[in-house]
Every structure is written in C-alpha cells, then in structure tokens.
Amino acid sequence: MTDQPPNPARSSFAIDVPDALLARARAGDRAAFEQLYRWFERPVFTLALRIGGDREEARDVLQETMLKVIGRIGEFRGSNGSPFWGWLRQIAINEALMRLRRDKRLAQEVGIDDTDVFSEDTAPPPPAAADAALLQRAMANLPAATRSVLWLYHAEGYTHEEIAGLMQRTPSFSKSQLARGTRKLRTALAIEEDLHA
Structure with missing residues (x-):
C-alpha cells in the first residue's frame, strides 16, 4: 500500500x-x-x-x-x-x-503514546460542508504538531515519510498525529464516524 x-x-x-x-x-x-x-x-x-x-x-x-x-x-x-x-x-x-x-512548541505539545492507534487509510477530516469557521477554531485548538501534520497531509498532499523528514520525526509520528488530530476534530465538530463506511 x-x-x-x-x-x-x-x-x-x-x-x-x-x-x-x-x-x-x-x-x-x-x-x-x-x-x-x-x-x-x-x-x-x-x-x-x-x-x-x-x-x-x-x-x-x-x-x-x-x-x-x-x-x-x-x-x-x-x-x-x-x-x-x-x-x-x-x-x-x-x-x-x-x-x-x-x-519548542513541537516538542512540548505532543506526547507520543506508542499504543496510539492509527490506520493506513485514516479518514480525511470532516467534509467541506462543515462550517468553515467552526473547523478553523477546532484546528486552532489542536497542538501545533498535530495541526501541522493534518495540514501538510490533507491540504498540501505530503506523505507520512515526507512529513517525517520535514518535522525531523518518524513516519509513525506523522500517522499517529494524523489519527489523533482527526479524532479530535471529529469530536470537536460533533461528527459521528460511520464505522461501516
């Protein structure tokens, strides 16, 4: 994959x-x-x-x-x-x-838990139909590293390997932050995740 x-x-x-x-x-x-x-x-x-x-x-x-x-x-x-x-x-x-x-915001805001679950095909952030102002506020409340990974991955189209290189981290870090950020956005925006999709 x-x-x-x-x-x-x-x-x-x-x-x-x-x-x-x-x-x-x-x-x-x-x-x-x-x-x-x-x-x-x-x-x-x-x-x-x-x-x-x-x-x-x-x-x-x-x-x-x-x-x-x-x-x-x-x-x-x-x-x-x-x-x-x-x-x-x-x-x-x-x-x-x-x-x-x-x-030092990249280091202090993010605690990495090795048991953090992530998926290779993590769903994208909520659809564009979501209120843009609400999405912007929710993104602003994320830790800097998480917000950066979400933006680089979804908006700029970087791979996890490329993000890892840019942020001087590992691809697992990028995947973990993407999954974590997506979950936090979904919670913040009160969007139900359809597990059967």
Missing part, C-alpha cells in the same frame, strides 16, 4: 509561474518580485497560519519566506521538472516549522 493521502489535494501553491517572470526576478526586476509576492501571499500566509496558529506569526513567516525567496531566487534551477511553486512552498514550510522548533 502506498503512503499517499486519500485524495491528494491540489496545493494552493500550485501556480504556474512563467519562465519570463522568473528570468526577470532573477535579474532583480522589482515588479517581477511584486508579482510573485501577490501570487503567493495568500498560500504562504494560510500555510503559516495553519501550522503556527497565530496570525501575527503567520505574517512574520510570510515576510521571512518572501525575503528568502528574493535572496535565493538564483538558486532555483527547476531541475527534474520541479516547479517554482514547490521550491517556494518548501521554503515556507521550513520557515513555519523552524519557528515552532525554536519556540
């Missing part, structure tokens, strides 16, 4: 950036950087907010991410057909997780 999310979502970062715009940005064209900022502002902010849970911190992650993109744009080569948006998303994730590690 492969370790893929049930229905990998298309990342909000998946914006096709024209080669001409990238060339202008590499040449230091300010208008090109402004265009990139406008295109990626919302995806970076949303990802940072979902991982960190704090709007002010999400703004800081957005600024740091875009400053790193500007400073390192010459490093992006697009080798093996990798898109610019994937490179930028990786910078944003690293920045958001680095802040959690620095604040």
Whole structure:
C-alpha cells in the first residue's frame, strides 16, 4: 500500500509561474518580485497560519519566506521538472516549522503514546460542508504538531515519510498525529464516524 493521502489535494501553491517572470526576478526586476509576492501571499500566509496558529506569526513567516525567496531566487534551477511553486512552498514550510522548533512548541505539545492507534487509510477530516469557521477554531485548538501534520497531509498532499523528514520525526509520528488530530476534530465538530463506511 502506498503512503499517499486519500485524495491528494491540489496545493494552493500550485501556480504556474512563467519562465519570463522568473528570468526577470532573477535579474532583480522589482515588479517581477511584486508579482510573485501577490501570487503567493495568500498560500504562504494560510500555510503559516495553519501550522503556527497565530496570525501575527503567520505574517512574520510570510515576510521571512518572501525575503528568502528574493535572496535565493538564483538558486532555483527547476531541475527534474520541479516547479517554482514547490521550491517556494518548501521554503515556507521550513520557515513555519523552524519557528515552532525554536519556540519548542513541537516538542512540548505532543506526547507520543506508542499504543496510539492509527490506520493506513485514516479518514480525511470532516467534509467541506462543515462550517468553515467552526473547523478553523477546532484546528486552532489542536497542538501545533498535530495541526501541522493534518495540514501538510490533507491540504498540501505530503506523505507520512515526507512529513517525517520535514518535522525531523518518524513516519509513525506523522500517522499517529494524523489519527489523533482527526479524532479530535471529529469530536470537536460533533461528527459521528460511520464505522461501516
């Protein structure tokens, strides 16, 4: 069985950036950087907010991410057909997780119980029909590590192995947090789980 999310979502970062715009940005064209900022502002902010849970911190992650993109744009080569948006998303994730590690929130909020039950085909979070504001509040109440795993797995389409690498943990940690977070969301949203589905 492969370790893929049930229905990998298309990342909000998946914006096709024209080669001409990238060339202008590499040449230091300010208008090109402004265009990139406008295109990626919302995806970076949303990802940072979902991982960190704090709007002010999400703004800081957005600024740091875009400053790193500007400073390192010459490093992006697009080798093996990798898109610019994937490179930028990786910078944003690293920045958001680095802040959690620095604040020691990844380590202190999550106690891992080896007996924690998880399933390879853990059901996705509640359907999109659920009240978005209620879901957002429920996500905000989860520990940072759990919230991060849920977001990276369901919204960004990362595998448990990839999440483990990003968070410097094991795939079992990712699976455990996904199961735990899904259960907590279901409880918070009072959604009955259909065991016979």
